[in-house]
Amino acid sequence: MFRKVLVFAGSTRSGSFNRQLAEAAMKTLVQMEADVTMISLADYPLPLVDEDLKKEKGVPENAVRLARFFASHDAAFIASPEYNSSIPPLLKNTIDWVSLVKSDGSGPVKPYAGLTIALGAASDGALGGIRGLYHLRSVLMNVGAQIVTEQCSVSRASKAFGEDGMLADERLASKLKSACRALLDHSISRRAR
Ligand SMILES: Cc1cc2nc3c(=O)[nH]c(=O)nc-3n(C[C@H](O)[C@H](O)[C@H](O)COP(=O)(O)O)c2cc1C
Structure with missing residues:
Protein backbone atom coordinates (compact mmCIF):
# COMPACT_ATOMS: atom_id res chain seq x y z
CA MET A 1 0.00 0.00 0.00
CA PHE A 2 1.28 3.51 -0.81
CA ARG A 3 2.50 5.35 2.24
CA LYS A 4 1.13 8.84 2.80
CA VAL A 5 4.07 11.05 3.74
CA LEU A 6 3.96 14.63 4.98
CA VAL A 7 7.08 16.67 4.22
CA PHE A 8 7.99 20.05 5.66
CA ALA A 9 10.89 22.22 6.80
CA LYS A 27 11.38 14.07 -4.89
CA THR A 28 13.20 11.05 -3.44
CA LEU A 29 10.02 9.80 -1.75
CA VAL A 30 7.97 10.31 -4.93
CA GLN A 31 10.55 8.21 -6.83
CA MET A 32 9.93 5.55 -4.16
CA GLU A 33 6.21 5.77 -4.98
CA ALA A 34 5.12 7.46 -1.78
CA ASP A 35 2.05 9.67 -1.79
CA VAL A 36 3.64 12.95 -0.66
CA THR A 37 2.07 16.12 0.73
CA MET A 38 4.46 19.04 1.09
CA ILE A 39 3.49 21.94 3.34
CA SER A 40 5.15 25.13 4.55
CA LEU A 41 4.83 26.21 8.17
CA ALA A 42 4.49 29.76 6.78
CA ASP A 43 0.92 28.79 5.90
CA TYR A 44 0.18 27.84 9.54
CA PRO A 45 1.31 30.78 11.67
CA LEU A 46 0.92 30.20 15.40
CA PRO A 47 1.35 32.39 18.48
CA LEU A 48 3.88 31.29 21.07
CA VAL A 49 2.53 28.44 23.15
CA ASP A 50 0.74 29.96 26.11
CA GLU A 51 -1.40 27.95 28.50
CA ASP A 52 -3.46 31.01 29.47
CA LEU A 53 -4.19 31.63 25.79
CA LYS A 54 -5.17 27.99 25.41
CA LYS A 55 -7.49 28.25 28.42
CA GLU A 56 -9.14 31.43 27.13
CA LYS A 57 -9.37 30.69 23.41
CA GLY A 58 -8.55 27.01 22.98
CA VAL A 59 -5.86 25.61 20.71
CA PRO A 60 -5.41 27.81 17.59
CA GLU A 61 -7.15 26.59 14.44
CA ASN A 62 -3.80 26.29 12.60
CA ALA A 63 -2.54 23.84 15.24
CA VAL A 64 -5.72 21.79 14.76
CA ARG A 65 -5.19 21.87 10.97
CA LEU A 66 -1.61 20.68 11.39
CA ALA A 67 -2.69 17.99 13.87
CA ARG A 68 -5.22 16.71 11.29
CA PHE A 69 -2.43 16.62 8.69
CA PHE A 70 -0.16 14.68 11.05
CA ALA A 71 -2.95 12.27 11.93
CA SER A 72 -3.93 11.63 8.31
CA HIS A 73 -0.41 10.68 7.18
CA ASP A 74 1.52 7.48 7.89
CA ALA A 75 4.89 9.18 7.96
CA ALA A 76 6.64 12.54 7.92
CA PHE A 77 9.99 13.86 6.79
CA ILE A 78 11.12 16.95 8.69
CA ALA A 79 14.13 18.99 7.58
CA SER A 80 15.15 21.27 10.42
CA PRO A 81 17.74 23.95 10.99
CA GLU A 82 19.86 23.84 14.12
CA TYR A 83 19.79 26.95 16.31
CA ASN A 84 22.50 27.07 18.98
CA SER A 85 22.85 23.30 18.66
CA SER A 86 19.15 22.69 19.26
CA ILE A 87 15.63 22.91 17.81
CA PRO A 88 14.61 26.22 16.19
CA PRO A 89 11.72 27.92 18.03
CA LEU A 90 9.38 27.79 15.01
CA LEU A 91 9.52 24.01 14.94
CA LYS A 92 9.44 23.50 18.71
CA ASN A 93 6.46 25.82 19.00
CA THR A 94 4.66 23.92 16.23
CA ILE A 95 5.38 20.53 17.83
CA ASP A 96 4.20 21.84 21.21
CA TRP A 97 0.93 23.33 19.92
CA VAL A 98 0.15 20.18 17.93
CA SER A 99 0.82 18.07 21.04
CA LEU A 100 -2.02 19.95 22.77
CA VAL A 101 -4.60 18.96 20.13
CA LYS A 102 -6.75 16.12 21.43
CA SER A 103 -9.85 16.66 19.30
CA ASP A 104 -10.79 18.57 16.17
CA GLY A 105 -14.39 19.21 17.12
CA SER A 106 -15.70 16.19 15.22
CA GLY A 107 -13.76 13.56 17.15
CA PRO A 108 -10.48 12.64 18.84
CA VAL A 109 -7.23 13.38 16.98
CA LYS A 110 -3.96 11.59 17.67
CA PRO A 111 -1.35 13.56 15.71
CA TYR A 112 1.74 11.65 16.81
CA ALA A 113 0.67 8.13 17.82
CA GLY A 114 1.45 5.86 14.88
CA LEU A 115 3.33 8.57 12.96
CA THR A 116 6.80 7.49 11.78
CA ILE A 117 9.27 10.33 11.19
CA ALA A 118 12.61 10.69 9.40
CA LEU A 119 14.82 13.68 10.06
CA GLY A 120 17.13 15.83 8.01
CA ALA A 121 19.06 19.02 8.69
CA ASN A 142 8.39 12.17 23.89
CA VAL A 143 5.23 13.20 22.05
CA GLY A 144 4.79 9.60 20.88
CA ALA A 145 6.13 9.47 17.31
CA GLN A 146 8.43 6.72 16.01
CA ILE A 147 11.72 8.08 14.67
CA VAL A 148 13.83 6.13 12.20
CA THR A 149 17.56 5.84 12.92
CA GLU A 150 18.67 6.89 9.43
CA GLN A 151 18.95 10.65 8.96
CA CYS A 152 20.62 13.10 6.61
CA SER A 153 22.53 16.17 7.72
CA VAL A 154 23.89 18.45 5.04
CA SER A 155 26.90 20.64 5.81
CA ARG A 156 28.08 23.51 3.57
CA ALA A 157 24.48 23.65 2.39
CA SER A 158 24.91 26.69 0.13
CA LYS A 159 26.98 24.50 -2.20
CA ALA A 160 25.25 21.16 -1.60
CA PHE A 161 22.35 21.26 -4.04
CA GLY A 162 22.66 20.86 -7.80
CA GLU A 163 20.56 22.63 -10.42
CA ASP A 164 18.06 19.76 -10.26
CA GLY A 165 17.50 20.55 -6.58
CA MET A 166 19.01 17.22 -5.51
CA LEU A 167 22.09 16.70 -3.33
CA ALA A 168 25.16 16.87 -5.57
CA ASP A 169 27.41 14.78 -3.32
CA GLU A 170 26.85 11.04 -3.84
CA ARG A 171 27.38 10.13 -0.20
CA LEU A 172 24.83 12.70 0.97
CA ALA A 173 22.33 11.72 -1.73
CA SER A 174 22.67 8.12 -0.58
CA LYS A 175 22.11 9.18 3.06
CA LEU A 176 18.91 10.94 2.05
CA LYS A 177 17.78 7.87 0.10
CA SER A 178 18.47 5.63 3.10
CA ALA A 179 16.47 7.88 5.42
CA CYS A 180 13.55 7.95 2.96
CA ARG A 181 13.72 4.18 2.40
CA ALA A 182 13.77 3.51 6.15
CA LEU A 183 10.83 5.90 6.60
CA LEU A 184 8.72 3.96 4.10
CA ASP A 185 9.87 0.56 5.40
CA HIS A 186 9.18 1.34 9.06
CA SER A 187 5.95 3.30 8.71
CA ILE A 188 2.64 1.56 9.22
CA SER A 189 -0.49 2.39 7.28
CA ARG A 190 -2.71 4.26 9.74
CA ARG A 191 -5.72 3.68 7.47
CA ALA A 192 -5.50 -0.07 8.02
CA ARG A 193 -5.64 0.22 11.82
C1 LIG B 1 19.74 31.98 16.53
C2 LIG B 1 20.51 31.19 15.54
C3 LIG B 1 21.34 30.19 15.98
C4 LIG B 1 22.04 29.39 15.06
N1 LIG B 1 22.80 28.36 15.52
C5 LIG B 1 23.35 27.50 14.63
C6 LIG B 1 24.02 26.32 15.08
O1 LIG B 1 24.09 26.01 16.25
N2 LIG B 1 24.56 25.51 14.15
C7 LIG B 1 24.48 25.78 12.80
O2 LIG B 1 24.96 24.99 11.99
N3 LIG B 1 23.87 26.90 12.36
C8 LIG B 1 23.29 27.75 13.24
N4 LIG B 1 22.62 28.86 12.79
C9 LIG B 1 22.63 29.15 11.37
C10 LIG B 1 21.54 28.39 10.64
O3 LIG B 1 21.94 27.06 10.46
C11 LIG B 1 21.30 29.04 9.29
O4 LIG B 1 20.71 30.30 9.48
C12 LIG B 1 20.47 28.16 8.39
O5 LIG B 1 20.57 28.66 7.08
C13 LIG B 1 19.02 28.11 8.86
O6 LIG B 1 18.31 27.17 8.11
P1 LIG B 1 17.45 27.59 6.82
O7 LIG B 1 18.44 27.93 5.73
O8 LIG B 1 16.65 26.40 6.49
O9 LIG B 1 16.60 28.80 7.17
C14 LIG B 1 21.92 29.65 13.67
C15 LIG B 1 21.06 30.69 13.24
C16 LIG B 1 20.35 31.43 14.16
C17 LIG B 1 19.39 32.48 13.66
Whole structure:
Protein backbone atom coordinates (compact mmCIF):
# COMPACT_ATOMS: atom_id res chain seq x y z
CA MET A 1 0.00 0.00 0.00
CA PHE A 2 1.28 3.51 -0.81
CA ARG A 3 2.50 5.35 2.24
CA LYS A 4 1.13 8.84 2.80
CA VAL A 5 4.07 11.05 3.74
CA LEU A 6 3.96 14.63 4.98
CA VAL A 7 7.08 16.67 4.22
CA PHE A 8 7.99 20.05 5.66
CA ALA A 9 10.89 22.22 6.80
CA GLY A 10 11.38 23.77 10.21
CA SER A 11 12.22 27.08 8.55
CA THR A 12 10.17 29.62 6.61
CA ARG A 13 13.21 31.74 5.64
CA SER A 14 13.34 32.79 2.00
CA GLY A 15 16.02 30.65 0.37
CA SER A 16 15.91 28.17 3.28
CA PHE A 17 18.41 25.32 2.91
CA ASN A 18 16.07 23.10 4.88
CA ARG A 19 13.25 23.84 2.48
CA GLN A 20 15.65 22.73 -0.30
CA LEU A 21 16.41 19.55 1.65
CA ALA A 22 12.68 18.96 2.21
CA GLU A 23 12.11 19.34 -1.54
CA ALA A 24 14.92 16.87 -2.31
CA ALA A 25 13.33 14.45 0.19
CA MET A 26 9.95 14.94 -1.45
CA LYS A 27 11.38 14.07 -4.89
CA THR A 28 13.20 11.05 -3.44
CA LEU A 29 10.02 9.80 -1.75
CA VAL A 30 7.97 10.31 -4.93
CA GLN A 31 10.55 8.21 -6.83
CA MET A 32 9.93 5.55 -4.16
CA GLU A 33 6.21 5.77 -4.98
CA ALA A 34 5.12 7.46 -1.78
CA ASP A 35 2.05 9.67 -1.79
CA VAL A 36 3.64 12.95 -0.66
CA THR A 37 2.07 16.12 0.73
CA MET A 38 4.46 19.04 1.09
CA ILE A 39 3.49 21.94 3.34
CA SER A 40 5.15 25.13 4.55
CA LEU A 41 4.83 26.21 8.17
CA ALA A 42 4.49 29.76 6.78
CA ASP A 43 0.92 28.79 5.90
CA TYR A 44 0.18 27.84 9.54
CA PRO A 45 1.31 30.78 11.67
CA LEU A 46 0.92 30.20 15.40
CA PRO A 47 1.35 32.39 18.48
CA LEU A 48 3.88 31.29 21.07
CA VAL A 49 2.53 28.44 23.15
CA ASP A 50 0.74 29.96 26.11
CA GLU A 51 -1.40 27.95 28.50
CA ASP A 52 -3.46 31.01 29.47
CA LEU A 53 -4.19 31.63 25.79
CA LYS A 54 -5.17 27.99 25.41
CA LYS A 55 -7.49 28.25 28.42
CA GLU A 56 -9.14 31.43 27.13
CA LYS A 57 -9.37 30.69 23.41
CA GLY A 58 -8.55 27.01 22.98
CA VAL A 59 -5.86 25.61 20.71
CA PRO A 60 -5.41 27.81 17.59
CA GLU A 61 -7.15 26.59 14.44
CA ASN A 62 -3.80 26.29 12.60
CA ALA A 63 -2.54 23.84 15.24
CA VAL A 64 -5.72 21.79 14.76
CA ARG A 65 -5.19 21.87 10.97
CA LEU A 66 -1.61 20.68 11.39
CA ALA A 67 -2.69 17.99 13.87
CA ARG A 68 -5.22 16.71 11.29
CA PHE A 69 -2.43 16.62 8.69
CA PHE A 70 -0.16 14.68 11.05
CA ALA A 71 -2.95 12.27 11.93
CA SER A 72 -3.93 11.63 8.31
CA HIS A 73 -0.41 10.68 7.18
CA ASP A 74 1.52 7.48 7.89
CA ALA A 75 4.89 9.18 7.96
CA ALA A 76 6.64 12.54 7.92
CA PHE A 77 9.99 13.86 6.79
CA ILE A 78 11.12 16.95 8.69
CA ALA A 79 14.13 18.99 7.58
CA SER A 80 15.15 21.27 10.42
CA PRO A 81 17.74 23.95 10.99
CA GLU A 82 19.86 23.84 14.12
CA TYR A 83 19.79 26.95 16.31
CA ASN A 84 22.50 27.07 18.98
CA SER A 85 22.85 23.30 18.66
CA SER A 86 19.15 22.69 19.26
CA ILE A 87 15.63 22.91 17.81
CA PRO A 88 14.61 26.22 16.19
CA PRO A 89 11.72 27.92 18.03
CA LEU A 90 9.38 27.79 15.01
CA LEU A 91 9.52 24.01 14.94
CA LYS A 92 9.44 23.50 18.71
CA ASN A 93 6.46 25.82 19.00
CA THR A 94 4.66 23.92 16.23
CA ILE A 95 5.38 20.53 17.83
CA ASP A 96 4.20 21.84 21.21
CA TRP A 97 0.93 23.33 19.92
CA VAL A 98 0.15 20.18 17.93
CA SER A 99 0.82 18.07 21.04
CA LEU A 100 -2.02 19.95 22.77
CA VAL A 101 -4.60 18.96 20.13
CA LYS A 102 -6.75 16.12 21.43
CA SER A 103 -9.85 16.66 19.30
CA ASP A 104 -10.79 18.57 16.17
CA GLY A 105 -14.39 19.21 17.12
CA SER A 106 -15.70 16.19 15.22
CA GLY A 107 -13.76 13.56 17.15
CA PRO A 108 -10.48 12.64 18.84
CA VAL A 109 -7.23 13.38 16.98
CA LYS A 110 -3.96 11.59 17.67
CA PRO A 111 -1.35 13.56 15.71
CA TYR A 112 1.74 11.65 16.81
CA ALA A 113 0.67 8.13 17.82
CA GLY A 114 1.45 5.86 14.88
CA LEU A 115 3.33 8.57 12.96
CA THR A 116 6.80 7.49 11.78
CA ILE A 117 9.27 10.33 11.19
CA ALA A 118 12.61 10.69 9.40
CA LEU A 119 14.82 13.68 10.06
CA GLY A 120 17.13 15.83 8.01
CA ALA A 121 19.06 19.02 8.69
CA ALA A 122 20.95 21.50 6.56
CA SER A 123 23.36 24.22 7.55
CA ASP A 124 26.09 26.14 5.82
CA GLY A 125 28.35 25.23 8.75
CA ALA A 126 30.59 22.19 9.02
CA LEU A 127 28.33 20.09 11.26
CA GLY A 128 25.24 20.22 9.05
CA GLY A 129 22.87 20.77 11.99
CA ILE A 130 23.35 17.24 13.29
CA ARG A 131 23.43 18.32 16.96
CA GLY A 132 19.95 19.79 16.70
CA LEU A 133 18.61 16.51 15.34
CA TYR A 134 19.39 14.69 18.59
CA HIS A 135 17.25 17.18 20.51
CA LEU A 136 14.51 17.04 17.87
CA ARG A 137 14.55 13.24 17.95
CA SER A 138 14.16 13.26 21.72
CA VAL A 139 11.23 15.72 21.68
CA LEU A 140 9.41 13.80 18.93
CA MET A 141 9.88 10.53 20.81
CA ASN A 142 8.39 12.17 23.89
CA VAL A 143 5.23 13.20 22.05
CA GLY A 144 4.79 9.60 20.88
CA ALA A 145 6.13 9.47 17.31
CA GLN A 146 8.43 6.72 16.01
CA ILE A 147 11.72 8.08 14.67
CA VAL A 148 13.83 6.13 12.20
CA THR A 149 17.56 5.84 12.92
CA GLU A 150 18.67 6.89 9.43
CA GLN A 151 18.95 10.65 8.96
CA CYS A 152 20.62 13.10 6.61
CA SER A 153 22.53 16.17 7.72
CA VAL A 154 23.89 18.45 5.04
CA SER A 155 26.90 20.64 5.81
CA ARG A 156 28.08 23.51 3.57
CA ALA A 157 24.48 23.65 2.39
CA SER A 158 24.91 26.69 0.13
CA LYS A 159 26.98 24.50 -2.20
CA ALA A 160 25.25 21.16 -1.60
CA PHE A 161 22.35 21.26 -4.04
CA GLY A 162 22.66 20.86 -7.80
CA GLU A 163 20.56 22.63 -10.42
CA ASP A 164 18.06 19.76 -10.26
CA GLY A 165 17.50 20.55 -6.58
CA MET A 166 19.01 17.22 -5.51
CA LEU A 167 22.09 16.70 -3.33
CA ALA A 168 25.16 16.87 -5.57
CA ASP A 169 27.41 14.78 -3.32
CA GLU A 170 26.85 11.04 -3.84
CA ARG A 171 27.38 10.13 -0.20
CA LEU A 172 24.83 12.70 0.97
CA ALA A 173 22.33 11.72 -1.73
CA SER A 174 22.67 8.12 -0.58
CA LYS A 175 22.11 9.18 3.06
CA LEU A 176 18.91 10.94 2.05
CA LYS A 177 17.78 7.87 0.10
CA SER A 178 18.47 5.63 3.10
CA ALA A 179 16.47 7.88 5.42
CA CYS A 180 13.55 7.95 2.96
CA ARG A 181 13.72 4.18 2.40
CA ALA A 182 13.77 3.51 6.15
CA LEU A 183 10.83 5.90 6.60
CA LEU A 184 8.72 3.96 4.10
CA ASP A 185 9.87 0.56 5.40
CA HIS A 186 9.18 1.34 9.06
CA SER A 187 5.95 3.30 8.71
CA ILE A 188 2.64 1.56 9.22
CA SER A 189 -0.49 2.39 7.28
CA ARG A 190 -2.71 4.26 9.74
CA ARG A 191 -5.72 3.68 7.47
CA ALA A 192 -5.50 -0.07 8.02
CA ARG A 193 -5.64 0.22 11.82
C1 LIG B 1 19.74 31.98 16.53
C2 LIG B 1 20.51 31.19 15.54
C3 LIG B 1 21.34 30.19 15.98
C4 LIG B 1 22.04 29.39 15.06
N1 LIG B 1 22.80 28.36 15.52
C5 LIG B 1 23.35 27.50 14.63
C6 LIG B 1 24.02 26.32 15.08
O1 LIG B 1 24.09 26.01 16.25
N2 LIG B 1 24.56 25.51 14.15
C7 LIG B 1 24.48 25.78 12.80
O2 LIG B 1 24.96 24.99 11.99
N3 LIG B 1 23.87 26.90 12.36
C8 LIG B 1 23.29 27.75 13.24
N4 LIG B 1 22.62 28.86 12.79
C9 LIG B 1 22.63 29.15 11.37
C10 LIG B 1 21.54 28.39 10.64
O3 LIG B 1 21.94 27.06 10.46
C11 LIG B 1 21.30 29.04 9.29
O4 LIG B 1 20.71 30.30 9.48
C12 LIG B 1 20.47 28.16 8.39
O5 LIG B 1 20.57 28.66 7.08
C13 LIG B 1 19.02 28.11 8.86
O6 LIG B 1 18.31 27.17 8.11
P1 LIG B 1 17.45 27.59 6.82
O7 LIG B 1 18.44 27.93 5.73
O8 LIG B 1 16.65 26.40 6.49
O9 LIG B 1 16.60 28.80 7.17
C14 LIG B 1 21.92 29.65 13.67
C15 LIG B 1 21.06 30.69 13.24
C16 LIG B 1 20.35 31.43 14.16
C17 LIG B 1 19.39 32.48 13.66
